[in-house]
Amino acid sequence: MSEAPASMQGHLKPFKNYQAKNFLWDVSEDGRVATLRLNRPERKNPLTFESYAEMRDLFRDLVYASDVRVVVLAGAGGNFSSGGDVFEIIEPLTRMAMPDLLAFTRMTGDLVKAMRKCPQQIISAVDGICAGAGAILAMASDMRLATPEAKTAFLFTRVGLAGADMGACGILPRIIGQGRASELLYTGRSMSADEGERWGFFNSLHAADEVEAAAAKLARQIADGPWFAHGITKTMLNQEWAMGIEEMIESEAQAQAICMATGDFRRAFEAFAAKKKPVFEGN
Numbered sequence: 001m002s003e004a005p006a007s008m009q010g011h012l013k014p015f016k017n018y019q020a021k022n023f024l025w026d027v028s029e030d031g032r033v034a035t036l037r038l039n040r041p042e043r044k045n046p047l048t049f050e051s052y053a054e055m056r057d058l059f060r061d062l063v064y065a066s067d068v069r070v071v072v073l074a075g076a077g078g079n080f081s082s083g084g085d086v087f088e089i090i091e092p093l094t095r096m097a098m099p100d101l102l103a104f105t106r107m108t109g110d111l112v113k114a115m116r117k118c119p120q121q122i123i124s125a126v127d128g129i130c131a132g133a134g135a136i137l138a139m140a141s142d143m144r145l146a147t148p149e150a151k152t153a154f155l156f157t158r159v160g161l162a163g164a165d166m167g168a169c170g171i172l173p174r175i176i177g178q179g180r181a182s183e184l185l186y187t188g189r190s191m192s193a194d195e196g197e198r199w200g201f202f203n204s205l206h207a208a209d210e211v212e213a214a215a216a217k218l219a220r221q222i223a224d225g226p227w228f229a230h231g232i233t234k235t236m237l238n239q240e241w242a243m244g245i246e247e248m249i250e251s252e253a254q255a256q257a258i259c260m261a262t263g264d265f266r267r268a269f270e271a272f273a274a275k276k277k278p279v280f281e282g283n
Contacts, residue, residue: 083132
């Protein structure tokens with residue numbers, strides 16, 4: 001990417017050397033592809049108050065990243081995530097008053113909003129258990145790859161809660177359809193990997209020892225593409241949920257005109273004319 005104007009240099013910053021406290025964070029040599037790995041394998045990678053908050057803050061801050069273009073989200077030890085930690089989250093929640101409960105549910109929702117609002121594409125590599133809030137993390141990602149052993153469950157109803165958690169009632173039906181989402185949210189049953197692929201939740205299935213490599217390959221393909229334009233695509237995919245056809249067409253006309261004014265658009269044409277592969281710079 002080209003150097004930012006002086007007025008922006010205090011805002012843009014590299015995330016290659018970000019020091020995570022509640023998960024693992026690894027970035028490729030060129031800084032474009034990051035891997036966020038939930039790392040409590042002995043407990044199937046449950047989330048805690050601290051990991052929720054740190055992920056929320058990280059995805060919020062990635063808006064200002066000067067390097068990272070795609071994030072791969074994965075879990076350690078053959079599982080993605082078992083959701084909120086029973087003893088570190090669930091048990092304390094049973095003793096909280098309503099204002100504290102609402103503060104918690106708003107914080108978890110803010111994580112999903114941060115994932116959807118950051119310009120980076122997020123690719124989940126799902127293996128084994130993907131349950132509760134773990135299933136939400138996969139749902140909130142832009143794309144999802146899985147192993148045949150993946151078991152995804154929005155199991156909130158099984159612990160006496162509504163299926164309406166962290167945007168599930170709004171987002172999940174848009175991915176797999178209203179009827180299928182209703183079944184999963186009412187019953188809390190596990191969706192098999194095969195169902196997930198057939199229903200459009202998973203983009204593809206891969207062997208356990210290949211799924212992260214497949215996610216990394218897809219991430220690299222996207223990261224080396226027209227990064228600025230990809231960010232526009234993600235923005236429009238989010239915004240157009242609430243638009244009518246007239247607003248959709250006009251918004252996309254404006255979005256595409258903005259992309260046509262970028263150097264990447266010109267670079268793509270010049271590379272095509274010269275019969276070369278374009279090198280995108282994200283501006």
